[in-house]
Amino acid sequence: MDEASVAGRGLSPRLWLAGGWLLLALLAAIFAPLIAPQDPLAQDLMLERLPPFWLDGAEPGYWLGTDSLGRDLLSRLIFGGRIAFIVAFAAATSACLLGSALGLIAGYFGGWPDRIISRIVDVWMAFPPVLFAILLVAVLGTGLSSVILAIAIIDWTRFCRVIRAEAMSQARMDYVESARIAGYGRMGIMLREVLPNVLPSVVALLSLEMGIAVIVEAILSFVNLSISTDDPTWGSIIAEGRLSIHQAWWVLVFPLITLILTVLSFSQFGEALKARFDPVLR
Amino acid sequence: MSACLDIRRLSAVLPNGQRVLRSVSLAVQPGEVSALVGESGAGKTMIGKAVLGVLPKSVRIVEGEMLIEGEDLGRLDPKARRTLIGARTALIPQDPLTALNPSRRIGTQMTDRLVRILGWSGERADQRIRQLLDEVQIRDPERVLKSYPHELSGGMRQRVLIAAAFAAEPRLIVADEPTTALDVTVQKQILRLIAQLQRDHGTAILFVTHDLGVVAKISQKVSVLYAGKVVEEAETEALFAAPQHPYTRALMAATPRYTDPYASLKPVDESVLAGLAVEIAAADKDWRPGHG
Ligand SMILES: Nc1ncnc2c1ncn2[C@@H]1O[C@H](COP(=O)(O)OP(=O)(O)OP(=O)(O)O)[C@@H](O)[C@H]1O
Ligand SMILES: [Mg+2]
Numbered sequence: 001m002d003e004a005s006v007a008g009r010g011l012s013p014r015l016w017l018a019g020g021w022l023l024l025a026l027l028a029a030i031f032a033p034l035i036a037p038q039d040p041l042a043q044d045l046m047l048e049r050l051p052p053f054w055l056d057g058a059e060p061g062y063w064l065g066t067d068s069l070g071r072d073l074l075s076r077l078i079f080g081g082r083i084a085f086i087v088a089f090a091a092a093t094s095a096c097l098l099g100s101a102l103g104l105i106a107g108y109f110g111g112w113p114d115r116i117i118s119r120i121v122d123v124w125m126a127f128p129p130v131l132f133a134i135l136l137v138a139v140l141g142t143g144l145s146s147v148i149l150a151i152a153i154i155d156w157t158r159f160c161r162v163i164r165a166e167a168m169s170q171a172r173m174d175y176v177e178s179a180r181i182a183g184y185g186r187m188g189i190m191l192r193e194v195l196p197n198v199l200p201s202v203v204a205l206l207s208l209e210m211g212i213a214v215i216v217e218a219i220l221s222f223v224n225l226s227i228s229t230d231d232p233t234w235g236s237i238i239a240e241g242r243l244s245i246h247q248a249w250w251v252l253v254f255p256l257i258t259l260i261l262t263v264l265s266f267s268q269f270g271e272a273l274k275a276r277f278d279p280v281l282r
Numbered sequence: 283m284s285a286c287l288d289i290r291r292l293s294a295v296l297p298n299g300q301r302v303l304r305s306v307s308l309a310v311q312p313g314e315v316s317a318l319v320g321e322s323g324a325g326k327t328m329i330g331k332a333v334l335g336v337l338p339k340s341v342r343i344v345e346g347e348m349l350i351e352g353e354d355l356g357r358l359d360p361k362a363r364r365t366l367i368g369a370r371t372a373l374i375p376q377d378p379l380t381a382l383n384p385s386r387r388i389g390t391q392m393t394d395r396l397v398r399i400l401g402w403s404g405e406r407a408d409q410r411i412r413q414l415l416d417e418v419q420i421r422d423p424e425r426v427l428k429s430y431p432h433e434l435s436g437g438m439r440q441r442v443l444i445a446a447a448f449a450a451e452p453r454l455i456v457a458d459e460p461t462t463a464l465d466v467t468v469q470k471q472i473l474r475l476i477a478q479l480q481r482d483h484g485t486a487i488l489f490v491t492h493d494l495g496v497v498a499k500i501s502q503k504v505s506v507l508y509a510g511k512v513v514e515e516a517e518t519e520a521l522f523a524a525p526q527h528p529y530t531r532a533l534m535a536a537t538p539r540y541t542d543p544y545a546s547l548k549p550v551d552e553s554v555l556a557g558l559a560v561e562i563a564a565a566d567k568d569w570r571p572g573h574g
Binding site for chain 2: 173174175177178180181182183184188192193196197199
């Protein structure tokens with residue numbers, strides 16, 4: 001109750017910390033051309049493997065150092081955030097819409113719609129997700145839209161399973177029965193009585209899924225299956241950093257920290273939002 | 283004048299063939315409170331759900347008719363049946379917490395039905411709701427209308443549900459143990475309110491309870507239910523003056539008197555239960571679905 005009431009008053013530190021980091025990263029990504037200190041693609045062999053600013057040999061203007069081609073790491077991270085956020089929002093929203101809609105229908109209507117949808121989910125979940133993603137991108141071809149599509153196609157089941165279970169328990173509630181007695185149609189009851197009660201979970205899952213999408217995109221670029229252009233992505237920077245770990249650890253460490261912070265923030269932000277949305281905890 | 287609710291030889295079975303309702307017949311006249319009394323599991327809620335068209339999927343009606351103001355529910359197509367039930371009936375449920383949607387404000391929940399189902403204007407619905415909140419003696423309607431259910435006490439929630447039930451002027455209300463979930467002091471107030479509104483609006487009520495004390499206070503007629511079978515049916519006064527069935531007498535003996543709240547419930551006598559078992563077995567032996 002204490003935790004809930006703190007969250008309720010909007011003082012929850014995790015909401016602020018997670019939200020703050022996400023906002024910072026998002027703004028940096030949006031305004032990347034204005035903010036980035038260097039051109040993220042500019043190579044300069046004179047500047048290769050510069051260390052971050054607090055170490056000997058650092059150059060002003062290259063805060064987090066440079067990679068083995070002399071490209072500024074901070075600028076590459078900022079520009080890489082663009083793709084990370086585009087993928088996060090587009091893929092998670094698509095997965096959410098598809099999965100939540102099917103979950104709502106399966107859970108509330110039950111019967112044969114539920115049997116069909118649940119069977120599809122079972123089959124879907126039998127595939128290991130990362131392999132599934134690699135397979136899909138191999139089929140769909142590389143590129144931003146196929147990465148987004150692949151994540152949505154794989155991950156809608158997360159939404160479907162959770163929302164189905166919640167809609168099922170909602171369907172047994174007395175207020176749903178009262179609505180039926182009053183003469184509401186099934187669709188109306190689903191949208192008016194059931195949906196508002198599963199919404200907090202949808203929001204939490206959506207935020208979590210954005211974090212997952214960021215990871216999946218990073219994994220795909222790590223194995224060189226994501227965006228085929230030269231645009232930096234967090235995953236491709238990590239892949240490059242791994243090769244020069246002994247000469248320039250920062251090229252691996254900073255993108256990893258960025259990635260982990262972002263993914264953690266998405267999941268924490270979702271949980272905190274859920275606590276705020278929940279009328280009983282509010 | 284036809285009865286407000288007329289149930290004739292209603293039988294229902296579970297998927298395993300077990301009967302949950304055994305040729306139940308009962309009638310509620312317009313403006314009358316008719317009590318349905320029986321111990322837990324007797325099938326009281328089942329009867330209410332059957333009338334309101336919300337039986338669980340596993341329960342199947344195998345014979346009998348239900349008429350609301352002379353209209354046979356079984357002869358209507360599902361849509362017409364829903365419309366009829368929606369327009370003429372309402373439910374006052376047992377648990378006032380789960381009967382309200384936790385994520386919608388009281389005001390929206392109450393007006394919604396009048397506006398969307400009955401097609402009233404928002405203003406008319408709002409006025410109507412306020413009038414009803416006044417009738418159930420809610421003194422601060424503004425706050426209540428803006429509240430979420432969990433922000434109100436159990437008694438307040440039940441008042442809201444009573445107001446909501448009467449708002450659309452139904453002909454028949456099914457009240458399913460409307461005071462069981464409340465504490466004793468609140469129970470009496472809520473009971474008085476229901477009786478008051480029932481008189482003012484002239485609404486017929488099928489009042490489900492397991493408490494004969496409540497029956498004596500609120501109803502004009504009683505049906506005593508045991509294992510899905512009506513074992514006795516009488517005017518309330520007559521029933522209390524001269525209970526005919528041994529089970530009714532046992533129930534009365536088991537009901538603690540109000541003067542002595544600590545009196546313990548006496549269990550129903552073995553011989554009475556044995557008699558009931560014989561009666562039920564006899565009813566089931568003669569019974570064939572469709573020929574009852
Ligand atoms: N969903 C269901 N599916 C199958 N059987 C059920 C279901 N709900 C109740 N029953 C059974 O039907 C019978 C009647 O139950 P009902 O709920 O009508 O009793 P009741 O008289 O309302 O009891 P209580 O006083 O406890 O509310 C019981 O034997 C019960 O086990
Ligand atoms: Mg009951």
